[in-house]
Amino acid sequence: MNITDMTAVQLSAAIKEGKTTAVEAVEAVLARIEEEDKKYNCYVTVDREGAVAQAKKVQAQIEAGTLQGPLAGVPVALKDNLCTEGLLTTCSSKILYNFVPTYTAEAVKNLTRAGAVILGKTNMDEFAMGSTTETSAYGPTRNPRNPEHVPGGSSGGSAAAVAAGECIYAIGSDTGGSIRQPASYCGVVGMKPTYGTVSRYGLIAYGSSLDQIGPLTKDVTDCAAVLEALSSHDERDSTSIARDDTDFTSALTEDVEGLRIGIPNDYLGEGLDAEVKEAVLRAAEVLEKKGALVERFDLSLVDYAIPAYYTIAAAEASSNLERFDGIKYGYRAKEYAGLHNMYKKSRSEGFGEEVKRRIMLGSFVLSSGYYDAYYLKALKVKALIKKAFDEAFAKYDIILGPVAPTTAPKLGESLTDPIQMYLGDIYTIAVNLAGLPGISIPCGQDGKGLPIGLQMIGDCFQEKKLIRAAYTYEQGAV
Amino acid sequence: MSREYETVIGLEVHVELATKTKIFCGCSTAFGAAPNTQTCPVCTGMPGSLPVLNRQVLEYAIAVGLATNCDITRYAKFDRKNYFYPDNPQNYQISQLYLPICRNGGVEIETADGGTKTVGIHEIHMEEDAGKLIHDEWEDCSLVDYNRSGVPLIEIVSEPDMRSAEEVIAYLEKLRLVIQYLGASDCKLQEGSMRADVNLSVRETGAKEFGTRTEMKNLNSFKAITRAIEGERERQIDLLEAGESVVQETRRWDDGKGESYAMRSKEDAQDYRYFPDPDLPPIRVSEEMLAQIRAKQPEFRGEKRKRYKEEFGIPDYDIEIITGEKPLADLFEATVALGSQPKKVSNWLMGETLRLMKERETDASDLRFSPENLAKLIALTDQKAINSSVAKEVFEVMFEENIDPEAYVEEKGLKTVNDEGALKKVIEEVIAANPQSVEDYRNGKEKAIGFLVGQTMKAMKGKADPGAVNQMLREMLS
């Protein structure tokens, strides 16, 4: 029995059966981290003592029979933009180098209630701005499938930790593909639920209208179980939605009979790597053989999603990141002359290049004289994109395509040209604009052995269809 | 001055709402707490925190809008106003720009010539207050207290319809009364629960176009407002007369020096980059919601005046004064409801109450004595249990400490002595001790009886009914 290779569902069952304990499990994973993390740099913070103490507590509850369920006693890694009371939370930024939250994010509390054992905080692109985890102030994370390559981002540390066995499962956040794309690059399962399904209270905001928390797991079963635990209606998050259909594990059935799947031609066109395309179409064939109805169609406006997204996300980010000002927490410049100079120096020294780039863009598109032309225009295009999806979902249950145009690039290849990097988000970004759920599951690898991800997108609140299709594919693909 | 000028004034009035909690979190709004003890992650801009709207704030804002003849916006939103300042913990203020809750209203004011005019209300919006900045007396720094941060405000923006300081004061008085009657705020200028910024321009009499306006802040009394208006009018006219032009800017009024100065700096671009707050869903005001708020609207001053005249028959002058302060009107009605005669209640309010308020420099909203105790005091005098000078003494204590007058009179032995034998004995002693006065009285000097009454009252330590003493003296001397 190798604990670090187990899924959450397998491990919690083993603990319940007395084959191992929560303490043994956390120690095994911590040992793995000790061994491997120098190579991959998945974590910003590892909370060894806290994790062991929590495991002991959870073990006692499991033995007393007060704690059951598929996450009880299972070690988890959290993206470093989720607030954890008493545990350093940096957003991989220098500006929060010493920030210790005084409260815990609602989504994390939900996991803790389910018996999760928190290992620590994973590396990410600074403030979730990036697609490679190279914009972290604490060094890049490397892809465990091939350390020459990036793990993707911004939840790269979380995806890599799952792939490297440095946790059993991990939590990420997805603003424009930040869970799905690293899941794809690292060969794990990642899901972004419908906007409003998981409370954002305690998630340090990047683009508030786009951000959602979701799981990164080893398989679809864990994905459903973790999402079920994460979801809740939170009265402290005004955008949280009360749903009575979050029993996602009930959708773990092998059945796609009659499921209508549409593949947008726009997702298979120019820029898509041939090997990725082939793998995705093969995956569609697997589902077709299992009874799904698969066809190609034209999803309009795909090319407009990226400019609309970067306008909206940058605008919201420019405002969300104003609170980092060197007063209440985090970094303050050592030398300054007066208030405004203190602001400027602290922020300029505390934020990295990509974050500053987006703050500048966001401030500009909201500034006097440009608001209508840029920001308002983007909100209108967002409405059109939503409408295009509504029309597509009138015909199909699921939209299927690649997660990213290529497999993971090498370290250092992406940051030189920001726009080129943004173009890599083309298949994931519209999902956030429209608030839809999307899942990324492994569907093979390229000639270099790098994983390829299959993306399935559902209409809002249709996570169960995605889980059912993903589970069916997973069973057939094995 | 060769030319005639007209002053054009518009007001931005901020009113602090009388809610128990802040606009977006469950922190208390109570005054006077130690710095930062009424704060939480939401009102201090902690990363990851999210706002949830206090329902009472919306209801008060709508109630004020209805009472000032505004259109209520059926689909309203909150926007973020972005600017950096240490009292603003998120460095954006949640306010309303694009879809404020109320628009297109107006109130009628009385003008100097005895006529009336309508001052238009452009809009009313909801927003959060900032924290408090305190100067450190010993070091070159400022200190921030966030207890006020997030206290709910409405901002009432008038049209530029006022032409003099008198009209401005009349408009403010009108707003204050309406809002006090609604119970939406106590509207105290001195304590900052009502604040007015003055937008002022001048133009040659008869000109069609408005001149360039300035905005004046830091006006915390009606006197300061009047002086600031006069000062700014003169400053602008002087500029125009000298062939210079008025610069559109924000100025801070220094009431001590009697002058204003510009608040502009290079770092203060006044470009607030408003955009819809993605954390707060829109507000849809339904017919039911409106009907409920309408049903709760109180009787306003005009209706009260009419009713007081018909129902209580007290003089018009009394009605003006009593209905001019909501706490006085409330006290009046509650005391009358306990069975006291309206004119007697009115006399206590118009006489001793106003006198003591003036002497102690307190507001009607600070009145401490209860209607029950006032009713008891009136009953004591009605029963001639105490005489009027004792009643005034008791009232003064009641005004300070809201004591129960019955118990107090009992305890202090202030009751009028109604024992005829005892009184007769004292009068006999007074007659014996003052033969000259007795002589004078018998010789037709009516004044002398007053002296004898006074001597008797003195000997009785005030605990006699002067009327009864007078009568008994006359009987005994006849």
Next chain:
Amino acid sequence: MANIISDETIEYVGILAKLELSEEEKEQAKSDMGRMLDYIDKLGELDTADVEPMSHVFPVQNVFREDVVTNGDEREQLLSNAIQEKDGMFVVPRTF
């Protein structure tokens, strides 16, 4: 590049965003922002004259809390991350 960003614009946006860029960073920012805006200008190809801007993707509305005090004194927590504090307050450079 269709959008030429001037030094003044970069300076102005820097004031709004409270960012102080080095000369090198300024040049980079001018070029990056210009290119980004060229790219965003693509949105102009779409006719959106009759489209309502969508700030919130779902028709969730009227989310309220009741006016009840739920929070107590959290000053100690609040100040635990303060960069500089004095007398229970945050210390900032003199404001006026």
